[in-house]
Amino acid sequence: MKLVVYILSLLFISCYNKAATPEPVPEVTTTNATIAQLKKMCINSPISFTVTAPVTVSGTVVSSDKEGYISGAIYIDDDTATAKILVGIYDSHSIYPIGARITIYMPELTAAIIDNQLTIGLTYNGSEPYPLKSVVLLDKHISCSNNIQTIEPMVCKAGELNEELCGKLVTINDLEYQYTCYEENFKGKYLRFTDSDDNFAYIYIDNYAAGFSNLPPQTTTDITGIVVYQNVPFDTNDLIILLPRSSRDIWH
Numbered sequence: 001m002k003l004v005v006y007i008l009s010l011l012f013i014s015c016y017n018k019a020a021t022p023e024p025v026p027e028v029t030t031t032n033a034t035i036a037q038l039k040k041m042c043i044n045s046p047i048s049f050t051v052t053a054p055v056t057v058s059g060t061v062v063s064s065d066k067e068g069y070i071s072g073a074i075y076i077d078d079d080t081a082t083a084k085i086l087v088g089i090y091d092s093h094s095i096y097p098i099g100a101r102i103t104i105y106m107p108e109l110t111a112a113i114i115d116n117q118l119t120i121g122l123t124y125n126g127s128e129p130y131p132l133k134s135v136v137l138l139d140k141h142i143s144c145s146n147n148i149q150t151i152e153p154m155v156c157k158a159g160e161l162n163e164e165l166c167g168k169l170v171t172i173n174d175l176e177y178q179y180t181c182y183e184e185n186f187k188g189k190y191l192r193f194t195d196s197d198d199n200f201a202y203i204y205i206d207n208y209a210a211g212f213s214n215l216p217p218q219t220t221t222d223i224t225g226i227v228v229y230q231n232v233p234f235d236t237n238d239l240i241i242l243l244p245r246s247s248r249d250i251w252h
Helices: 002-010 035-041 136-140
Strands: 056-061 074-077 082-085 100-105 109-114 117-122 142-148 154-156 169-178 188-194 200-206 221-231 238-243
Touching (some): 035 082, 056 082, 117 136, 169 200, 200 221
Parallel strands (some): 082 117, 200 238
Antiparallel strands (some): 100 142, 109 117, 169 221, 188 200, 221 238
């Protein structure tokens, strides 16, 4: 019996952190909750899971930090909702490429709604029950399939962006760049794009991201990005922002 268990263990596929080379996590494809169900569970307050609550969720990676646009986190989608996973590293694309299917083991993790986004991270041992970024997620809580799926963004209009779409990968067609005085002078820059109905969307580019110094598109273009809801430094209101995954989401 022990020999059989050992042989089966060799067949498991796992992801690993190239820097730390953690213990492999067996690939598990069975989940017992959708992302939407998990989001509903913590709608009123964060939930810290223990070993007595063996919740697992699964989803497909829809983001990438390959060019510095998204850092320290990945976004996953299971068709019911999306989740932001605080993996705490800056080369997640080499471990969890776009299109990879991953499963997250929730014991010792915390789930919370932050800026209308289900966010999952390591449980903080202090008084505040909010998720933390941590590479420990790689070692103990995430397994990854070798199968890579093709990701198709949801096509929508700028006027259709709302909080319910947070975490969703979308494409907005036929946008035109419009200069504003708020464009730069922050930790990154916010490019404003409008459509033919004068609806607008801001695209955030970190100052360390590839293409930061590029000129904005000078002709009508399509923009792809992750929908996020955040406070911006030039406005008293929270705004819907598109977070590109790479320079190709802006400059085709």
